[in-house]
Amino acid sequence: MLYDVTGLLDRAAGAHxxxxxxxxxxxxxxxxxxxxxxxxxxxxxEARAPGERRKAVAVLIDRNVESIICFLxxxxxxxxxxxxxxxxxxxxxxxxxxxxxxLLIIDARNKKNDVPGAVSFETIVSENRGKAYEPSVNIDTDxxxxxxxxxxxxxxxxxxxxHRSVLDMVQAFEEAFHFEEGTVFANQAPFDFDVSVKDIxxxxxxxxxxxxxxxxxxxxxxxxTEHLRERKADTIIWAVSALRIVADFKTFDVNExxxxxxxxxxxxxxxxxxxxxxxxxxxxxxxxNLYGPTEITCNCTYxxxxxxxxxxxxxxxxxxxxxxxxxxxxxxxxxxxxxxxIGEICIAGSCLALGYINxxxxxxxxxxxxxxxxxYRSEVYVSGDLGYYNDRGELxxxxxxxxxxxxxxxxxxxxxxxxxxxxxxxxxxxxxxYDASKExxxxxxxxxxxxxxxxxxxxxxxxxxxxxxTEYVRxxxxxxxxxxxxxxALLKQMIKEGNYGSADKDNE
Amino acid sequence: MDQLIRIMSEVRPDIDFTTAEDLIDDDILDSFDxxxxxxxxxxxxxxxxxxxxxLPENFNTxxxxxxLIEKLRG
Numbered sequence: 001m002l003y004d005v006t007g008l009l010d011r012a013a014g015a016h017x018x019x020x021x022x023x024x025x026x027x028x029x030x031x032x033x034x035x036x037x038x039x040x041x042x043x044x045x046e047a048r049a050p051g052e053r054r055k056a057v058a059v060l061i062d063r064n065v066e067s068i069i070c071f072l073x074x075x076x077x078x079x080x081x082x083x084x085x086x087x088x089x090x091x092x093x094x095x096x097x098x099x100x101x102x103l104l105i106i107d108a109r110n111k112k113n114d115v116p117g118a119v120s121f122e123t124i125v126s127e128n129r130g131k132a133y134e135p136s137v138n139i140d141t142d143x144x145x146x147x148x149x150x151x152x153x154x155x156x157x158x159x160x161x162x163h164r165s166v167l168d169m170v171q172a173f174e175e176a177f178h179f180e181e182g183t184v185f186a187n188q189a190p191f192d193f194d195v196s197v198k199d200i201x202x203x204x205x206x207x208x209x210x211x212x213x214x215x216x217x218x219x220x221x222x223x224x225t226e227h228l229r230e231r232k233a234d235t236i237i238w239a240v241s242a243l244r245i246v247a248d249f250k251t252f253d254v255n256e257x258x259x260x261x262x263x264x265x266x267x268x269x270x271x272x273x274x275x276x277x278x279x280x281x282x283x284x285x286x287x288x289n290l291y292g293p294t295e296i297t298c299n300c301t302y303x304x305x306x307x308x309x310x311x312x313x314x315x316x317x318x319x320x321x322x323x324x325x326x327x328x329x330x331x332x333x334x335x336x337x338x339x340x341x342i343g344e345i346c347i348a349g350s351c352l353a354l355g356y357i358n359x360x361x362x363x364x365x366x367x368x369x370x371x372x373x374x375x376y377r378s379e380v381y382v383s384g385d386l387g388y389y390n391d392r393g394e395l396x397x398x399x400x401x402x403x404x405x406x407x408x409x410x411x412x413x414x415x416x417x418x419x420x421x422x423x424x425x426x427x428x429x430x431x432x433x434y435d436a437s438k439e440x441x442x443x444x445x446x447x448x449x450x451x452x453x454x455x456x457x458x459x460x461x462x463x464x465x466x467x468x469x470t471e472y473v474r475x476x477x478x479x480x481x482x483x484x485x486x487x488x489a490l491l492k493q494m495i496k497e498g499n500y501g502s503a504d505k506d507n508e
Numbered sequence: 509m510d511q512l513i514r515i516m517s518e519v520r521p522d523i524d525f526t527t528a529e530d531l532i533d534d535d536i537l538d539s540f541d542x543x544x545x546x547x548x549x550x551x552x553x554x555x556x557x558x559x560x561x562x563l564p565e566n567f568n569t570x571x572x573x574x575x576l577i578e579k580l581r582g
Contacts, residue, residue, distance in 0.1 A: 216532050219542040220562050245539055249559040408540055456521065465538070 003140040004163050006075050008170075008204040009035050016207055019182070022065040023231070024212040026110075029065050031207075034072070037125055041073025041106070043133035044124030049103040053078040054142055056100035056357075060084050061191045062109040063212050066121045068191070068200055070108050071145065078136025079103065080143035080160070083192040086115070088464050092156065096148055099158050099358050140164035146357050147194050149294050150404075150412050150467065154419040158357040159194075165297040166197065168350040170205040172321035173198070176302060177262065177288070179235065183208040186233035188218065188242045193410075194294045195266065198237045208235075218242055221251040228258035235262040237290070239409030240270050247274040252281035259284075266290035266299060267409035269397065272311040279308070291317035291397060293411075295366065295381050296351040300324045301395055316394035317387065324349040326395065328387055333371055337389075342398050345385045352381050405434040407441060410466045417441070417459070417467060424458045426451050429478060431486050432469055435495045442500065443469035444491055446478035473500055512574050515552060519544045525570040532564040542567065549573070555580040 002008070009031070012021070017032035029037075045057055057074040061067040061083045074081035082100050084093060086109065105118040112120060140163045148156040173179070185203045187210050189195035203210045211231045217224035224246070228236075243265055246252070263278060263285045270289060279287060292299035303318025320326040328336040328343025336343030348370060355363035370378040386398040403414040417432040421443060430445030443455065452472050459468040479487040494500040516525045519541050523531075531537045537545075546557050555577060566576045 215535050215538075216564065219532060219537065219539045219567075220564060222559050222562060223564075241539075245543070248543065249562065251559045254558070254560055460522065466540075 002167050002171075004075070004138040004142075005144060005166055005201060005204070006038075006072060006135060006138070008201065009038065009072055012204055012207045019207060020209050021203075022068055022210050022212070024064045025214045025227075027065060029069075034065075034069060036129065037069045038072035038076055039133055039135065040125045040128040040131070041070055041121070042076035042135055043128035043131050044119075045074065045077040045079060045104055046133065047128065048119070049079075052103050053136060055079050056082050056102040056146065058082045058084050058097065058100070058102035058105040059191075060086050060105065060107045060109050060115065060118060063190075063215055064108065064110055065210075065212060066108040068210065068212075070106050070121060071191075071200065073106075075138070075144060075163070076135040078138055078142070080145055082146045082148075082158070085190065085192045085464075089460065089462055091462050092464065095156060096158070099148075099155075100146060138163060140167065141354075143354055145197070147192060147294055150410075150416050151362070154416050155359075157359060157362055159294045160354040160357045161194075161197075161297050162354050165351050165353065166201050168323055169198070169297045169299070169321075170201045172323055172351075173202055174205060175322050177286075179206045179208065179262070181207050183235050183261075184211055184231065184233045185209070186211045186213055186228055186231070186236050188213055188236065188238040194298055195237065195239060198298050202237075218245060221246050221249050222255050225251055225255040225258060228260075229256065233258060234260055235264075236260060237262075237264040237266075239267040240265050240274070241267065241409040243278060244271065244274045247277035250277075252277070257281045262286050262288070264288040264290055266292070268406040270315050272309060272315075275305065275309065275315070276311075279305075289315050289317060291395075292347075292351075293381075293383050293385065295353045295383070296324070296347045296349075297353065298351075300326050300347045300349070300351060303394060313390075314396050316390060316392075316396045318394050321351075324351050328389075328395075329382075335372070339389045339391060339393070342386050342388045344401060345383045345387045345395075347381045347383065348378065352379055405441075407434065407439065408466050412441075412467050414441075417443070417463065417469065420458050420462050421445060421455060424451060424454050426454065429486060431488060431491070433488065433491055433495060435471070435500075437498070438471075440471050441467075441469040442471040442473065442495060444473050444475065444478060444486070444500075446475045448476070450474055471500075509570070509574050511552065512549070512577065513570055515548045516545055516570055516573075519548070529569050531569065532567050537567070545573075549577060553577050553581065 013031040013035040018030050020028045021031040021034045022029045057079050059070040059081050071081045107118040108121045143160050144163045146158040146160045148158050151157040185199040187199040199210050287305040289303045290299040291301045301317045301320050303316045325348040330336050370380040384401045387395050390396050405412050414432045421430045426447050428446040432443050435442050479490045481487040513525050
């Protein structure tokens with residue numbers, strides 16, 4: 001019985017120990033070495049924090065195989081991992097530590113600068129390799145990882161996922177897509193982003209290989225194409241934004257495309273022209289639109305694109321994976337089953353997270369008792385995403401209930417930006433809105449004097465770069481509505497019409 | 509060159525492009541920055557930077573990018 005993801009690694013290392021399991025641009029590792037090193041990490045965790053179980057182990061990540069080994073190491077030790085990207089602002093990293101109180105910080109990065117309290121991957125492995133170590137006996141409801149997402153309260157939320165949810169995901173993917181043994185998953189997604197979870201565990205499940213792609217390839221699409229061909233990558237599960245870069249630069253017009261079997265994407269709405277470009281150049285691949293918030297472990301619905309999509313219609317998010325129940329509810333909490341009626345997307349199943357770590361009030365708000373389940377506990381995740389069923393009965397994504405946006409594949413709560421904005425001295429009030437046509441976050445603010453520099457500094461101190469607005473519009477008197485609140489409807493209308501002014505324009 | 513520095517600084521005000529090196533190799537610029545810079549450069553210099561020109565050696569410094577622009581302008 002599969003109840004612990006480390007069982008997947010045990011199985012693969014037993015069946016084909018010499019097969020390459022992990023590779024990055026510098027090295028490659030067999031399944032045997034993968035397991036040995038993950039065990040050494042687990043032994044190191046046990047040596048430094050004896051007897052600790054179901055606690056956090058922070059991993060300072062890089063685009064390398066060592067990061068993945070640390071994840072499995074944490075699992076063997078009976079604890080859960082929290083990937084941490086050191087390019088995030090210090091304050092954000094501190095919040096992650098405050099929320100999770102890690103037992104240990106393992107530095108898996110290639111280039112290390114001293115981080116107080118962190119111990120390097122190499123140190124732990126060399127101290128513990130080959131040591132007799134009996135891994136922890138886990139059960140499938142134990143936590144496996146915590147991944148942090150933007151939160152409107154200004155505090156990022158740590159979504160805690162169990163072994164069971166990840167095993168559920170890989171088996172649902174197997175059922176839907178039947179990845180072949182030895183599939184080569186070319187990993188684009190950063191490890192603190194749950195898209196990468198699919199690469200790591202689907203590969204383990206089918207005895208495949210994870211090719212960790214260097215970040216710089218996504219700025220240099222010619223090199224990306226060559227790399228995918230050289231490494232014989234056949235499956236990509238990427239953010240839409242990554243596929244878009246390739247199409248935007250018309251990469252395959254002058255470079256022979258890689259031989260891909262699976263092109264899967266998620267994170268935001270796929271533009272029709274981007275999909276058309278890929279399908280034209282790699283017609284033999286299977287194209288799948290995937291949907292799901294981090295809280296339900298990667299994805300809960302999928303839609304395979306079998307014919308040229310109608311450019312006037314949104315690509316559906318499709319139908320649920322097996323063992324997930326996905327339904328719509330209206331504002332009174334009733335199920336919506338009629339076609340073309342918008343409702344909020346709700347999900348039930350083993351895919352549901354254990355909640356937000358150390359945040360019971362947010363957890364209770366998002367993970368609720370299903371009012372339709374009579375007389376027993378049945379949890380439902382209320383996503384805040386809207387959807388409807390089209391004429392074919394396929395689910396279609398229809399935006400957000402609140403002020404959450406998707407920008408460059410990242411999920412961002414605009415409320416979180418506004419909290420930072422309104423804390424800047426000299427600002428009377430302000431708000432942040434999204435200009436979808438320019439793909440820019442626009443910051444509107446009211447102040448007597450221009451404060452762009454101070455605002456930029458505040459954003460840089462608190463928020464990752466992708467969350468920072470790129471357009472700034474100052475008002476001496478920002479438009480207000482009847483209720484003396486910022487007239488967001490008017491500002492949104494101005495964005496729609498494209499006449500809110502250029503960067504840092506001062507409006508009288 | 510001043511024009512190029514201005515374009516780059518508008519995209520990334522936090523970087524001093526007169527001295528910065530290894531913009532690609534050290535992941536200082538992200539893909540969004542590259543797209544913004546290429547679009548602006550194409551427009552302002554009236555050139556077309558091709559996907560095959562998108563190489564680290566052409567983008568690691570402002571000077572290298574300027575050399576590419578000069579070459580494409582003929």
